[in-house]
Amino acid sequence: MTNWIYPLGTAADGKWDVSIGTSDSSLTVNGWEHTGLKVATLTAGADVVLPAAAEERIVVPLNGSFTVTVDGTGYGLNGRASVFAGPTDVLYSGTERSITISSADGGRVAVATAPARASYPTRLVTAAETPVELRGAGNCSRQVHNFGTPAALEADRFIVCEVLTPAGNWSSYPPHKHDEEKDGETHLEEIYYFETRVAAGSAAPANADAIGYQRVYASDERPIDVSAEVRTGDVVLVPYGWHGPAMAAPGYDLYYLNVMAGPGPVREWLISDDPHHGWVRQSWDGQEIDPRLPFGG
Numbered sequence: 001m002t003n004w005i006y007p008l009g010t011a012a013d014g015k016w017d018v019s020i021g022t023s024d025s026s027l028t029v030n031g032w033e034h035t036g037l038k039v040a041t042l043t044a045g046a047d048v049v050l051p052a053a054a055e056e057r058i059v060v061p062l063n064g065s066f067t068v069t070v071d072g073t074g075y076g077l078n079g080r081a082s083v084f085a086g087p088t089d090v091l092y093s094g095t096e097r098s099i100t101i102s103s104a105d106g107g108r109v110a111v112a113t114a115p116a117r118a119s120y121p122t123r124l125v126t127a128a129e130t131p132v133e134l135r136g137a138g139n140c141s142r143q144v145h146n147f148g149t150p151a152a153l154e155a156d157r158f159i160v161c162e163v164l165t166p167a168g169n170w171s172s173y174p175p176h177k178h179d180e181e182k183d184g185e186t187h188l189e190e191i192y193y194f195e196t197r198v199a200a201g202s203a204a205p206a207n208a209d210a211i212g213y214q215r216v217y218a219s220d221e222r223p224i225d226v227s228a229e230v231r232t233g234d235v236v237l238v239p240y241g242w243h244g245p246a247m248a249a250p251g252y253d254l255y256y257l258n259v260m261a262g263p264g265p266v267r268e269w270l271i272s273d274d275p276h277h278g279w280v281r282q283s284w285d286g287q288e289i290d291p292r293l294p295f296g297g
Contacts, residue, residue, distance in 0.1 A: 002030045004216065004226055008233030015048050016040050018193065018235055022113045023053035031239060034189045034261040035158065036113035039233070040101070042066075047102035048109075056116040057099060058148050058160050059091045060257060062195065064107015068093075069100040070122050078127065079107060083195050083255040084164060086296020087130040087145045092123045092153055110193060112148065114158035114261035125153065134289050140280070141290035142171040150267050158261040159188070159269050165212075165248040165255075166292040167199035172244035174277035177219045178260070178270065179240035186270045188262040190238040192246065194230040195255040202251050212254040213247040219274075230254075242274045253295075 006020065013019035013026050020027055021036030036055065039062070040048045050057065052071075059068050061079030068075045068091045077089040093099055095116050101109055125147045133144040146152050148160025165171040178188045196210035214236045216226035224241045228234070248254035260269065273281070 004224065004237045004239070005228045006235040006237075008231065011235060017233060020191070020235060020237070023055050024051065029237065032189065032237065034114060034263060035191050035259045037191050037193055037235065037259055038111040038113070039108065039193065041108045042101070042103045042106050044104060044106040045102070046106070047100055050099040050111065052096045052098045054095055054115060054117070055113045056095050056120070056156055056158060057093045057111050057113045058158075059093070059099070059101060060110040060112065060162070061088045061090075062108040062110055064103050064105060064109070066101055066103045066107065066109055071097050073122075075124050080296070082197070083162065084197060084253060084295050086294070087127040087132060087147070089124060089126050090147050092120070092125065092148070092155060094122055095119045095156070097122065110257055112158060112160045112257070112259040114156075114259070116156035118156040120154050120156060123153065132294060134293055137284035137287035137289055139169050139290070140171070140173055140284065141166065141169055141293055143293050143295055149269070155267065157267060158259060159267065160257070160259050162255065162257045164295045165246065165253065166290050167202070167248050167253050168250040169248050169290060170245040171248070171254065172246040174280045175215070175242040175244040175274040176271040177240070177242050177274075178272070179219060181264045184270055185272050186262060186266060186268050187264050188260040188269065190243070191259040192236045192238065193257040194234045194236070195232040196230070197253050199251055199253050204251060208251070210252040211249050212252065213249065215245055216241050216243040218242070
């Protein structure tokens with residue numbers, strides 16, 4: 001059976017902490033075609049290079065600030081202290097463009113990718129321009145940074161966003177899927193890249209182990225059954241099936257970067273809820289957004 005869970009270190013390649021599904025990835029995942037992710041931790045003054053390829057890319061600082069050089073033109077990305085400190089500048093590169101990512105002070109950076117045919121202009125999306133959405137309510141409250149969604153970014157194939165979930169809350173809920181091209185649904189692969197931390201104000205000991213959980217299960221005859229404990233640097237792939245919840249364990253905040261793309265004709269996130277659980281959305285009516293949100297606000 002294909003492995004859909006990659007704990008930190010198991011998808012490393014050279015300078016990259018994570019390299020899955022990209023044009024230069026040495027890791028092969030059976031049946032994985034439409035999305036890719038790279039993550040690197042750079043020391044001060046170090047860089048990583050991505051050669052030109054038929055894939056579009058978006059560079060997302062996780063912590064620290066970066067300079068991204070695209071075919072000889074440099075773009076400064078004002079980053080952040082951590083993924084929980086609010087939005088960051090990101091850079092979309094389009095296709096067939098070489099990229100060099102460097103950091104004067106060091107930091108950790110992600111690059112979301114998708115094979116693409118149409119080429120769109122390189123674009124810097126600043127933190128101030130990033131649409132911030134507070135989704136759900138009560139203990140299903142979460143914060144979404146929609147810098148790479150169709151409404152915010154002109155691109156060919158992928159949909160990219162990041163989600164922050166306060167300790168004890170459920171995200172990616174109710175469980176849903178996007179694995180068919182049909183009315184009201186689009187076929188999209190999805191990557192979850194996770195980071196966790198001890199929640200602010202917690203009286204946690206020094207050896208606290210910040211964890212979250214991710215669930216994926218079958219929506220048809222194709223087998224998949226994931227109940228994964230996740231920590232900073234872990235990746236879960238969702239090729240198909242119902243997915244959710246992504247659970248922030250009590251005491252620990254949860255972050256994930258989502259990368260989605262698929263073979264369909266429309267770049268749009270259209271989902272179907274698991275009919276056993278979709279009713280939960282109506283239960284949010286009249287509930288308040290979790291007062292711990294927004295992070296970094």
